Amino acid sequence: MSRQTILAANWKMHGAPAGFDAADSPYKPHASVDVIVFPSFLDIRACVAAKITTGGQWGCSEPDGAFTGDVSMRMLHAAGCTFVLCGHSERRHKRGETDDDVEAQVIAALEAGLHPIVCVGETDKQRENGKERTAVKKQVMAVPHGRVTFAYEPVWAIGTGKTATPEIAQEMHAFIRSLLPKDQQATTQILYGGSTNPMNARELLRQDDIDGLLVGGAALKPDEFRDMVASAAELSS
Numbered sequence: 001m002s003r004q005t006i007l008a009a010n011w012k013m014h015g016a017p018a019g020f021d022a023a024d025s026p027y028k029p030h031a032s033v034d035v036i037v038f039p040s041f042l043d044i045r046a047c048v049a050a051k052i053t054t055g056g057q058w059g060c061s062e063p064d065g066a067f068t069g070d071v072s073m074r075m076l077h078a079a080g081c082t083f084v085l086c087g088h089s090e091r092r093h094k095r096g097e098t099d100d101d102v103e104a105q106v107i108a109a110l111e112a113g114l115h116p117i118v119c120v121g122e123t124d125k126q127r128e129n130g131k132e133r134t135a136v137k138k139q140v141m142a143v144p145h146g147r148v149t150f151a152y153e154p155v156w157a158i159g160t161g162k163t164a165t166p167e168i169a170q171e172m173h174a175f176i177r178s179l180l181p182k183d184q185q186a187t188t189q190i191l192y193g194g195s196t197n198p199m200n201a202r203e204l205l206r207q208d209d210i211d212g213l214l215v216g217g218a219a220l221k222p223d224e225f226r227d228m229v230a231s232a233a234e235l236s237s
């Protein structure tokens with residue numbers, strides 16, 4: 001399989017970990033793994049200055065204007081970001097973002113020259129009711145395909161310590177891949193996210209359709225993140 005492995009650090013609403021810009025920082029570009037950091041808006045410029053591949057955790061679909069508190073995709077690009085997260089479950093569930101909002105963000109991100117990572121995933125209720133595929137399909141089909149990366153992040157696994165088993169994750173990743181146009185199935189990267197850590201990273205990364213990880217809590221601990229990058233590098237060599 002020729003898809004490059006991605007290890008993405010989502011720092012959420014936390015400051016940059018101490019030493020993030022040090023010469024031996026695990027957040028800096030790696031020879032065999034694409035390491036991407038999603039800091040708060042306030043830390044974007046410091047990450048870019050430290051030559052870290054940087055993304056926005058969110059971006060407004062409007063290019064500019066009277067949107068107090070927002071930052072546009074265009075502004076993220078101008079600040080040096082190359083990636084942006086769209087549709088993270090915390091935005092969907094805590095900020096009420098809809099599939100239409102996420103679609104508009106993806107389109108704006110592509111127009112601004114950013115690479116969107118679109119997060120999708122079912123809630124625990126949806127899984128209990130056997131509706132996980134329906135829920136994820138709706139989110140995947142809501143965005144344009146081709147120049148986006150997906151992150152499967154089951155809502156019940158985010159920040160809960162409950163990781164999807166490698167089998168569940170693989171099954172959902174294969175399902176997501178099957179929804180993509182035939183000519184994009186082999187090339188589209190699909191990351192897994194939700195309570196990943198140095199203990200479970202390796203087994204998840206071993207799955208055929210898992211092309212990397214979107215890491216929250218463990219990405220705030222440089223040593224843990226370093227370990228995960230090392231596992232990814234070892235498996236992709």
Ligand code: PGA
Nearest residue numbers: 158159194195215216217
């Ligand atoms: P977690 O977060 O690793 O802390 O579960 C993942 C995410 O929200 O992207």
